[in-house]
Amino acid sequence: TPSPDAAADSEARVVVANFRAPVSNWALESDDAYVLSIAGCLETLSKYDQTEKKVEPMLATSWKQTSDTVWDFELRKNVKFQDGTAFDAKAVAASLNHVLEATAPARAVNPKTIKKVEAVDADTVRVTTPSADPLLPYRMASVNAGVLSPAAYTDKGIDPMNHCTGPFAPVSEKAGQSLTLDRNENYWDGEVKLAGGEIRYITEGATRATQVQTGEADISMSIPATSLATLEADDKISVLKADSPRTSTLYLNNSRAPFENLDLRKAATMALDLPAMAASVYEGAAQPATGPFAPSEPWANPDLAVPQVNIEEAKKLVEASGYQQDKPLEIIAITERAEFAGVGSIIQEQFKQIGLQANVVTKSYGAAEPDVLAGKYDMILSQRNRMIDIADPIGFLQSDYSCEGGYNLSHYCNKDYDLLVGQALVEKDESKRHDLYRKAGDILADDAANVWLVNEQAIDAVGAKVQGYVQDPLTRYVLTKDLAKTS
Amino acid sequence: MLPLTTMLRRVLGLGAAVLLSSFAVFLVPFVSPGDPVRSLLRARMDIGAADEATVQAYAQQFGLHDPMLVQFGRWLGRFATGDMGISHISGTPVADQVLPAIGVTLSLAGSALVVAIAVSIVLGVLSATRAGRWPDRLITSITHALIAIPEYALAPLLVLLFAVRWSLLPSAGFDSPASLVLPVFILALRPISFFTVAVRSGVCQALDSEHVLAARARGLSSTQALVRHVVPHGLLPLWTMVGVWFAGLLGGSVIVEVIFAIPGMGRLIFDSIVDADIPVAQGGVVVVVTCAVVVTGIVDLVHKISDPNVRIGVRHG
Amino acid sequence: MTKELEFIDLSVSSGDQRLLSEARGALRAGELVAVVGRSGSGKTLLTKAIIGLLPQQLRAEGQILLDGQRLDQQGEKAMDQIRGRRISMLFQQPKRVMNPRLTIRAHLLEALGAHGWGKARQHEEQVLSLLEEVGLAPAKQIAGKRPDQLSGGMAQRAMLAIALAADPEFILADEPTSSLDSILKSEVLQLLRRKQQERGVGVLFITHDIASIQHIADRIVVVSDGQIVDQCPTAQIFSKDRHAKTRELVEASLPPLRTPRAKDSQCLLEAVDAGKNYTRRAKGPAALKPTSLRLHGGQVLGVVGRSGSGKSTFARLLAGLEQPTTGRIIQTHHNGEATRVQVIAQEPYSSFDPRLSIRTSMSAAVHRLPAIQAGERMAQAMAQVGLPGELLDRRPGQCSGGQLQRLAIARALLTDPQILICDESTSALDSVAQRHILDLLLKLRDSMGLSLVVISHDMDVIRYASDDVAVFYEGELVEHRPLYEFLGNAEHQHSKDLVAALDITAAVPSAS
């Protein structure tokens, strides 16, 4: 939100209403790392630049792959931890090893992806992977690979206060409520414009929307679609939207009747009016999906279009499939996402038109998971972040759609697809890799593995006084050195 | 003083209450569908399924796949030494989460009750001294209306007006006194109506009592009689109610805590049960139950000590 | 000039119902005027109207003059200055009219108008001297007690001290002695008389019992049904040609002595060393020490003693409502049948469920019988107590106290009892109703051969009804002998005191 006419106030502090509260005592392998990253405290060796779509240096100035499985990272020299201790290879290795040793390690940084981390000399960190992994720099950009000063690791767990390298140093926390930060006067990347900030943990979406409206918060993250219209009508607030790597999906159980039948899956795709759904339940804060990827992703196939509603054709396909319905199908709508109840009832209505009877049942995700993983369901409405681990869909493509995938909810299996993913796994060249992803995506779309409903958007609302806010759809960076506020 | 046996019974009752309620909470993950360990992991990391090895390792760390009674016995053993255990999500001592939350709830419930007491004394005395006339009828209607208000409809409405429209009060949070105004008001509504009626009937009764007549006869003005004799008596029924309500509010109103983003007890217990972080839920319930039983016990005690009728035991004939 | 409190054409009404009509009278300082009348005749309303504290729903008309000054036209503020300071009140139930949470000192300070912060010190001497004046010693200790820590007599004395505190010119005393036992009653009466004469106070003394005030009142005013029907100097009250209502009251208060009836030789009930200890600990004070006594057919046993002396406990043991902790009660008579014992309680109003018709309440005794038979039994019982059958369809609130007490007796008769225990069954009634009930009981004794146990703290009742007298003192049966022997030569000191108290109030009037 550039508004260059007013001068930034160097004493200003910014309040951010965040959707996440730290729950794991700041363990870096958990999502608490996101809070520290948003707060401008935690930094990583590399950084994924969302606009440039590539990995850039951060705490490491460069890296090189010395063999298939060995990477050396050259550390930046002028960095100090906020507590004044030296930022060196030993500290980095210790920090990363802590995450690797965790009982429940992070998805991007864990013993399966990284074998060991060691200090070669004061400024060089060596990372060894179990097998060839062209994506390692992406992994090191994950917030879970953040670096804290050795003093942060106490017997009582992690103490982030003044132990980061970022532009802001956490100074105090109100349990369950907020984290307060002050400017890091000695920040390695130059002057920090704000005097400090506060990250408020507000898990209720409507409350976050209200807080930015009342001016209690300067930035509210993850505004729910339902509040969008109100905030957009408020001229004191700018609403930022960006494609997020999340697609609301109607998962179809490919492993049992009726959706083991391709015709029926295709009929399901044709029956649903995705634009209407995006406009109503999602209040226009989502784009109708064209396939498994959002169009803005570099590996998305630009030729794919939003499936057209075609009731006649769908009916024919249902007939052709020979499916005789003896009892209504079941659509599980998970309670964690309130909008799915509405989505479910829309789907129910539209399925009716092509002669498929379905009932919506609401369940918590936890209650539904065992049956879904065991393949004992018809349809489930859920949603999944493709790039939460690293800014690359490989993990997602592997776990969610390969025959042996650990999170293959749709129980989809196609040998051609698996072959493509296998190739992508070891492909060092980025553009070739993206081509492979695109082809894999096309197979999924041709097979109508699921009905991809809408690509959700990340929506942040920002007060008028805030300057220099760059929205990160992956919700990693909010308080940055360039963020400023007018008085 | 209460006889020793009564105290003893209370203490035993408290013990049983703590045992039963913590066991009830403990049962939740065993009877609900889904794997509690996965639920714990999901609370730490947003999306996706954890692989089996991680689940096993995590369960191992906290002994979550041990037989149910073994787990409960272990919890009891630690609890007996005053240790409420370790949160399965954060790995930190449960006390570190429960104590701040009970602090928040105590101040929230406490303020709500103080407000309710103050308001209801004024309203109750006003309506009792004008029994049957319009102020009384107005107050009575108000008290009946107050309990019928669904707070989950009123709270968003008030936020809309006071925070969004008029910018008078914060919309959420728990830091400044101003942020307490709306939640305390909402929480106080129902107690206000119950307390007001209790004060009114108490004061009415006191007004009719012979000792107030006698006080007037020895020259006290009606105001003096009201202040010295009527009100102290009329408030007797109030105090027991306050105890009971205080106990009830300690569990916190989840609704108010959710709407106003207050990190109180009700929410902590609710969330930790949903996330299957049972030691936290158990710790919370134990603290709430203990506080509640102790508070009602103290109120009873004070009641028995302060009310001569109860103390000597009213005897007839 | 002597001060005067005068009321002229004083009426009190509730809606359009006149509860007190056009009362007229005067009270001079230094004079003790007794207002007598039956229950509900309007005595209390008269005092409340004078002091201006009628309940809100009642309306007073007429003039009230204090030294010629119209009290009925004073504002509340001015009346606050008059109440307690110039006119004060005494009540029947001292413990009920004191604030149970305040000490006697606090009450006195209030009456002295000194209940502000820090005033307690300055008035301490006044408080103590007042308490000493009414014979409460050690004053210092008593001042610090709360009402429930005092005995009935002490509380009544404290009440008097409170009434006297601001040195009033007039005291309105509403039955201050009727809840006291005979000895206390005479003590308090004499104390009141003494104070009244010493201080020259005018006292309006309300009572239903002429006997108790015949020696101290200067004048007597008779009220009946809201009207003053008679007034005269005390000496003339006994004259035969006074108003019929006056005669009724006089006769009820001063009954003649009866000749005792010979009892049967048959022993119905025997207490053998029966004692009762309510507390679990054996060492605690026993409510009733081991007592032995026999009750014969047709006998009237009068049981007397101060409050807490164990009378009710003894009655409950006899009736089998309580098990003795020591000894036993033999409830069988000679042919082996169990003796049927019934108890009539003190409070007529509380012994019937206010929500139920009398018929339903009564049917408790016969509900196991077929309906027709039950109806017959009830009609028979009603006839025995001399009440019309239509009373059965009323609710307790629609009956007088005397009627209710008869109904309670009728209900007891339904069980065909051999012994009737009347635990203070007449003490809540006015003297006329009291007399009627006692006469009824004695009649039943004669006609049905009932044995009676009459428990009372009122020696007049005992003297009127009993053949034998049993005296309880501190949980112990200290005297048990025929009435005449008891009146003539009682042995125990307490018995002597009782007889002495009787002499003060009940010297048979000379004028008859």
Add this chain to the structure above:
Amino acid sequence: MVYDMARNHSKEILLAPPACILLTVVILTIAAPWISPYDPDAQSLADRLQGPNLSHLLGTDALGRDTLSRVLHGGRFSLSVALITTLFSLLVGTALGLLSALRGGWLDELFLRVNDLLLALPEIVIALLIIAVMGPGFFTMVLSVGVVAWTPTARLVRSMAAQALSTHHVEASKHVGASRWFILRHHVLPFVAGPVLAQAALRFGLLLVLLGSLSYLGIGVQPPQSDWGSMLAEAQPHAIRSPWGLIAPGAAIFLISFCVTLLGNRITQVLGGQDVLATEAKAEAHD
């Protein structure tokens, strides 16, 4: 007695405005399938979030469903759950309260301790526990609230019955040989019935609000079923644009709860008792 008093005053009670409003709403919700203008689940995504207008008297919700029809149908669920829960707690509470007062001893002690426990345990915990076992739904809601809801009734019955039993007139009835049943029927029940009925009315109102809060929190009734509480939850995010979705079910809960309370109060007044809330107050003061 209560019965004939109630008969004598039934006109007075039934013609009072709260009773009329209540009756109207109840009849409307019962008749919902026949009188509601639309199918409550019929969506019309083109007509979402409308304000009140001629074709949709109370407007439409976020999926274009008719709010009036949904309020009427939702009322069937809300009212019937509240009613069943109230009846359940009335029966159980009265039975246990009477038993506790009549039997006394250890039973009474147990009763008091259970009461203490239920009073102290946050009701949401109990609800969660039961929902965890049974999964959300109609009977879960009844049960999860009913488990605690009987206690105020039981406490009231217990204290009133104990009070009735300790009166002199009951003692007098016992002396002349009244049976237990006679005492229960004539002295205890009539005394208890009025306040308990009035309290039941009040409890109905309170339970309606409480059950709504479960749905509001998402642990009560689950879509596609809906009640007033879940309608409120659905409407809240749209409150600024379309407050009618919030006002309609909120007002319905308030109106019913308020009327029922007033009605309860009316009953006690007719029976010559105190304010309903005062009996509730008394019930709170246990022991």
